[in-house]
Every structure is written in structure tokens, then in C-alpha cells.
Amino acid sequence: MDGSQLLQLVASGLVTGSIYALVALGFTVIFKSTDAINFAQGEWVMAGGMIGAFLHASFGLAPLLLLPVCAAAVALIGLVSERLAIHPLKAPTPMLLTLITIAVAITTRAAITLVLGKAPAGLPSFSGSENVAVFGATLPPQALWVFGITLLVMIGTHYFFQRSLLGRAMRAAAADREAAGLVGINVSRMAMWSFVIAAAIGAVAGLIITPLTLTSVNAGLMLGFKGFSAAMLGGLGNLHGALLGGLVLGLLESLSAGLLSSQFKDAVAFVVLLVVLFLRPAGLLGRASTERA
Amino acid sequence: MLEVSALVSGYGRIRVLNRVSLAVADGEIVCLIGPNGAGKTTLMRTLAGTLAPWEGDIRLAGEPIAGRRADHVVGRGLALVPEGRRIFMPLTVSENLEIGAYVRLRAGAKAEAQQTLDEVLALFPRLAERRDQLAGTLSGGEQQMLAIGRALMARPRLLLLDEPSMGLAPMVVSSIFKAIASLRGRGTTVLLAEQNARMALKIADRGYILITGEIVREGAARALLADPTIVSTYLGH
Numbered sequence: 001m002d003g004s005q006l007l008q009l010v011a012s013g014l015v016t017g018s019i020y021a022l023v024a025l026g027f028t029v030i031f032k033s034t035d036a037i038n039f040a041q042g043e044w045v046m047a048g049g050m051i052g053a054f055l056h057a058s059f060g061l062a063p064l065l066l067l068p069v070c071a072a073a074v075a076l077i078g079l080v081s082e083r084l085a086i087h088p089l090k091a092p093t094p095m096l097l098t099l100i101t102i103a104v105a106i107t108t109r110a111a112i113t114l115v116l117g118k119a120p121a122g123l124p125s126f127s128g129s130e131n132v133a134v135f136g137a138t139l140p141p142q143a144l145w146v147f148g149i150t151l152l153v154m155i156g157t158h159y160f161f162q163r164s165l166l167g168r169a170m171r172a173a174a175a176d177r178e179a180a181g182l183v184g185i186n187v188s189r190m191a192m193w194s195f196v197i198a199a200a201i202g203a204v205a206g207l208i209i210t211p212l213t214l215t216s217v218n219a220g221l222m223l224g225f226k227g228f229s230a231a232m233l234g235g236l237g238n239l240h241g242a243l244l245g246g247l248v249l250g251l252l253e254s255l256s257a258g259l260l261s262s263q264f265k266d267a268v269a270f271v272v273l274l275v276v277l278f279l280r281p282a283g284l285l286g287r288a289s290t291e292r293a
Numbered sequence: 294m295l296e297v298s299a300l301v302s303g304y305g306r307i308r309v310l311n312r313v314s315l316a317v318a319d320g321e322i323v324c325l326i327g328p329n330g331a332g333k334t335t336l337m338r339t340l341a342g343t344l345a346p347w348e349g350d351i352r353l354a355g356e357p358i359a360g361r362r363a364d365h366v367v368g369r370g371l372a373l374v375p376e377g378r379r380i381f382m383p384l385t386v387s388e389n390l391e392i393g394a395y396v397r398l399r400a401g402a403k404a405e406a407q408q409t410l411d412e413v414l415a416l417f418p419r420l421a422e423r424r425d426q427l428a429g430t431l432s433g434g435e436q437q438m439l440a441i442g443r444a445l446m447a448r449p450r451l452l453l454l455d456e457p458s459m460g461l462a463p464m465v466v467s468s469i470f471k472a473i474a475s476l477r478g479r480g481t482t483v484l485l486a487e488q489n490a491r492m493a494l495k496i497a498d499r500g501y502i503l504i505t506g507e508i509v510r511e512g513a514a515r516a517l518l519a520d521p522t523i524v525s526t527y528l529g530h
Contacts, residue, residue: 067431165391165398168391171381171383172381172389175382176380177383178379179379179380181342181364181394182343182364183362183395183444183512184368184399185392187364192487
């Protein structure tokens with residue numbers, strides 16, 4: 001193994017890691033506002049890719065145009081899911097919400113299968129087909145799109161939560177639901193927005209990875225687990241943790257596939273996750289919760 | 294400003310308030326005193342809408358608000374500074390204050406909210422010094438100032454305060470009570486629940502005494518302070 005091969009592994013690890021980071025970001029957004037784990041996140045990623053591939057194949061929509069269209073379509077799925085399955089609950093405990101998201105995941109996958117079928121689907125690269133050399137590694141142009149769009153989504157999400165009134169209200173509602181109600185925030189509406197945002201982020205992840213890996217209705221499960229692992233690794237509920245956890249998980253997979261065997265890549269990733277959680281149960285960037293009464 | 298009649302409320306199947314009636318007139322400072330467990334917090338939460346009443350009527354400036362959710366009630370002009378302050382710990386001081394004006398900012402009243410912010414910072418200069426600090430890093434007294442400031446940012450007609458003196462050093466308590474008393478001049482009506490009865494009665498116009506969910510006495514603050522049985526029963530500690 002020489003240096004350029006190692007660079008190649010690192011580069012492809014970062015590509016996969018970016019996707020994991022976006023999926024983890026979706027988990028984080030919903031966890032922050034509801035304390036629940038959203039097991040439909042992976043299915044939303046799949047839905048983004050599948051809907052994008054369908055729209056491209058049927059109507060010839062350009063891949064870049066698909067970004068807002070798919071994000072909106074899957075955000076709508078998130079919105080409807082939340083209003084139908086979560087909003088009517090009288091006592092929305094995190095455990096109950098988590099269980100309901102499993103039902104949402106199964107329903108979403110069934111609906112996509114019914115409408116779009118089971119066949120694998122693909123998309124062309126967003127631009128060009130000539131590989132590009134970056135720091136000695138050779139990357140498909142789509143990899144650069146993945147990096148760029150992941151970065152934009154991360155920065156956009158960060159600014160949304162830090163600067164916008166809605167983002168701040170969502171953070172306030174996550175910090176103290178009752179106090180948020182007292183200042184006039186409709187807390188259940190904030191949960192709805194977190195589903196919409198997480199679904200849109202998931203759709204973007206699914207869409208930008210599809211030109212590299214193809215997608216199918218079954219792709220959501222593994223992406224969901226990997227994204228969840230990345231979120232746990234970085235520290236659930238922490239935006240920077242989602243990014244770090246995703247990239248570390250992607251690198252681990254890529255390096256263990258290249259240096260050991262591709263059969264071990266999932267095992268290595270999960271073993272490292274377990275070790276980290278044994279040593280730091282709150283994740284790499286997570287802090288033990290001290291403020292909860 | 295506020296009329297409460299025959300209010301019954303509680304948690305689960307436990308009845309805490311038993312047909313409580315009281316009234317607060319425009320511009321008054323009224324205090325609600327009573328020992329721990331009397332139902333002061335239950336009453337405050339029911340008025341603010343974080344707890345739904347079982348029976349009875351609540352009117353804010355004539356408008357019925359009983360059973361309305363808190364996020365609606367604050368838009369009608371009633372803000373609660375909850376027991377235990379409940380500020381947003383992971384947000385900065387400025388963010389906490391901004392969120393306090395959430396309803397007004399959503400309605401597009403940015404300039405007015407900025408004006409209220411200046412007033413709140415003038416009332417509590419300590420908050421201005423700590424604007425960019427996370428609320429969780431403030432001292433207890435500063436957190437209480439922030440909780441009051443956050444509620445004032447909604448520009449309420451009626452401000453409810455639930456045990457603002459809780460857990461604070463006497464010096465801090467007196468500066469917070471001074472700030473509460475100064476609200477009288479700004480057209481904010483105040484209903485204050487306190488265990489620290491002597492302190493509360495000193496800044497109040499009138500007082501109610503709540504014992505095990507029932508109002509047992511009401512009267513002018515001065516008269517309550519002067520009544521030897523009241524003093525020995527509730528103000529002795």
C-alpha cells in the first residue's frame with residue numbers, strides 16, 4: 001500500500017462520511033426537539049434518491065434542479081408523517097415517538113415501493129464524468145458535489161439554529177418545553193418543523209449519493225443505521241458531533257475495507273462505535289447532561 | 294385586569310385548588326402568600342395555561358382565557374415568570390430575551406421589541422453586561438433577573454411571578470423586589486406568589502392568603518402586615 005492508495009481510501013471515506021454526517025444531522029435535528037430517535041430518517045434518505053431518480057428518468061429534470069424539488073417532496077412526507085402519526089398523541093413521550101417512527105419508516109418504504117417499484121435506480125453525476133485529481137487522489141466529480149453540498153447544508157443548518165427566530169425558538173423548545181410555551185412558542189409546531197427539516201436534509205443526502213452508489217427501496221435501512229451510529233459517535237443532539245461522527249465513521253469503513261477486507265468494514269465501524277460509547281457514553285463531542293432536572 | 298372565580302385545578306386526580314376566587318385591578322401589585330404546598334404554583338400555572346383548570350372561570354381584561362394554552366395566553370397579555378426561573382440554559386442571555394418577545398417578533402414588531410429590550414436592560418444592567426454569556430452560567434440572582442426580563446419582553450399587561458425570591462441571598466432578593474416594585478410606574482400589573490410574605494406585602498397593594506388550596510384571607514397589604522394573627526401564623530419564620 002503506497003501513499004496514493006491511502007489517500008484514495010481517505011478520500012472515498014470522506015465521501016461516504018459526508019453522507020453519514022448528513023443522515024446523522026437529520027437524527028440530531030429531531031432528537032434535539034423531541035428527545036426521540038427517528039428511525040424513519042434512513043427511509044427519507046432513500047426516498048430522496050428514489051424520487052430524484054424517478055423524476056430524472058420520467059421528466060428529464062436536471063440533477064441540480066432535483067435538489068430543491070426532492071427536498072420539498074420529502075419534507076412534505078416528513079410533514080404529513082408528523083401531523084398524522086405524532087401530532088395527535090396526547091402524551092408524546094420520547095419512547096413512544098421512537099416506536100412510532102419505526103411505523104413511519106415501514107409505511108414510507110411501503111409507499112415508495114408501491115409507487116416507484118423495487119428496481120434499483122440511478123442518476124447521472126451532477127456535472128461531467130471525467131475523474132478529477134485532488135491532492136493525489138482521483139475522485140469522480142460527484143464526490144466534489146457531495147463535499148460542497150454537505151458543507152453548505154451543515155453551515156446552513158448551523159446558521160438557521162443560531163440566527164433565525166424559528167431556529168432559536170426550536171432550541172428554546174428543546175431546552176425547556178414548558179418555558180417555551182410560556183413565551184408563546186407552540187411547542188408541537190416546533191416538533192413539526194424538526195420533522196420537515198430532517199426530512200429535507202435526508203432527501204438531499206439521498207439525492208447526492210445516488211449518482212455514486214445507485215439506490216433502491218432497501219437502501220434506507222443501512223443508511224439509517226449508519227447515520228444513527230455516526231450521530232451516537234459524535235454525540236447525539238450536537239450538530240458538530242454529527243459532522244465529526246459521520247466523517248470518522250466513513251473513514252473507518254473505508255480504511256478497514258482497504259487495509260483489512262471489505263467484508264470487515266461494517267464490523268470494524270460498529271466495533272469502534274461500541275468502544276467509543278463504552279469510554280465516552282455521551283459521544284465524542286457530547287457532554288454528560290447536567291442540567292436536566 | 295384579572296378576575297378568577299371558583300377556580301378548581303390539580304394534577305391527575307389530585308385536587309389542589311378548591312374554588313379559588315380573586316381579582317387584580319389595573320396597575321395593582323397583588324401578592325399571594327401561603328406556605329409550601331398551599332397551591333400557589335398550581336394557581337399560577339393554571340392562570341398561565343400550562344395547566345388546564347377543572348372548573349371555574351379566568352378572565353383577562355374581560356376576555357375568558359380558562360383552558361387556553363400558554364402560548365395563546367401570552368399573546369393575550371399575560372406572562373408568567375415560572376417557579377425555578379426555567380430560563381433557556383443553552384441559549385445566551387440575548388437569545389433568551391429575544392425569545393421572550395417571540396409573539397411580538399413573529400408579528401413583525403421588531404422595533405418595538407428592541408425598545409422593550411432597552412427598557413429591560415436598563416432595569417437589569419447586569420443582564421446587559423452578560424448579554425453574550427450562556428444563561429446556564431449566570432448566578433441564581435442573575436438567572437431570576439433574566440427570567441423576569443424574558444417575561445417582560447412579551448410586554449405583558451399582567452405579569453405573574455412565582456416565588457422570585459426562592460433560593461436567593463437576601464441582598465439579591467431585595468434588589469429583585471425593588472425592580473418588581475418599579476414596574477408599577479410602567480403600567481404593568483403584577484400578581485406575585487411568595488413564601489417570603491413580609492417582603493412581598495411590603496411592595497404590594499393587596500394580598501391574598503392561600504392555605505391548602507383555599508383563599509382564607511384577603512385585604513390591603515398594610516392591614517395584613519399589621520394583623521398580629523397573620524404575622525404570627527404566616528410571617529413568623
